[in-house]
Amino acid sequence: MIDLGNLIEEIQNKELFGRSISTWILSLIILIIGVFLARFFSHLVWKWSKKRLDKHGQDLFKKIIYYFVIIIFVMMALNNLGVEFSGLLVAGGVLGIVLGFASQTVVSNLISGIFMYFDKPLKIGDYVVIEDISGVVTEIDILSTRIRTWEGNLIRIPNEKLFNSIIENRVSNEVRRIELGVGIAYREEMDKAITVIKKVVDDHRYVLVEPAPLIFVNALGDSSVNLVIKAWAPNDYAYQTQISLLKLIKQALDKEGIEIPFPQRDIWIRKK
């Protein structure tokens, strides 16, 4: 018959990498408890911060707590295996340099992520333009930020790169200015064209009364007198306002018989 007590004792006394099996098991249990507690505390913090922070802050705070608890329990497990941290600090110079170089980008992204939380250049749902990428922010993580472009592609930008980039946030204010250009033929009356366009702009539901729209002659072009229309619209309706205004202006100019010319060239043939 197998003596179960002896078997357990034998296994416990067996060594693996210089440590008894029971020490390894205890370290594993510490790690499992650590993961469980990290999840528990991060969830608790997430619930607590639900009414106090925005989604970005909630996610960041949750992850910081999660990794903090995990690190403590990893250290406890390693300590149980006999790893001396004071010794590591003294003797781990080379290892520290190696780890330092390896984790440089990660740490840099992490710190940039924390700085960005306080700086708040963007938040989830914002329409942003970052260098040549434009789209909606879908996720701000501790290491990276995800943007869904207008084509539906998902772009992941490391926080360090994002932190050092020029960020154009198109929805940080309630209103946004839109700009349109229209060219009229040289023979047309400029003031009449401006009056026609002004009526269209003033009648548009989403063109704001204040700040007042501007319509003026911007340039005397090669083929046309170029007019510029600058109008403010509520942010959420700016794009549709821009699209509809252009169409309505063309229709109004057509109705008044004001010509929008094609590019033209006058050719003079020299007689010999």
Next chain:
Amino acid sequence: MFDIKKFDIEINRKEEKYIYKRNGIEKVVFGEKIIFDLFPIISSGISNYLELKLKNPLVIASSSKIKLKITAPYDIEARALKRKEWISIETINIQKEKYTLYGPVESGVLCRYFESEFGEKKDKAILNLKIENQTKEWQEIKKIVFPANFHLSYDKKVYYPSLELTLNALGLTISKSEAVKGLKIERFIKDLGVQKKYTMVWGY
């Protein structure tokens, strides 16, 4: 007070459903013993605030109080009702829908815009104002801005709740006064996240 036919609304009953039609909008409402009716509402549209620009600016002497009426916008809400429960079917704009920004671009508030006149006018709501100038100077009021988070009431006319306007060193503070006469319209007030008192700090 409001006639459904005046707004080109057509309601047809087919078995257990009602078909609501107006200007190409068609909605099917299922249920029995349903009544369709129209109610005046303060419609701030895509904004939570109203800006009433006074057609003629108002000048008020120092340390004085005045009472006056001005016109204000209202819209019509078509509702389907069953006993006390109701649902909004459509909002019909009576006044032209326009918006403006009150304050600077980076921190101002988006408001529904309306040009108000003194007195009463057809198809416009009545807003009673009590204005007190607590400053030691003459003041000119060109516009008033306030959060649109209250009910309208009506009898033969449509009324806003009276507003109290206090001019002091902080600016022009607007607060709601007592309720007005007429029927109070039960309406779900959205949580607009705006305060009951509003101080116009960017000029008036």
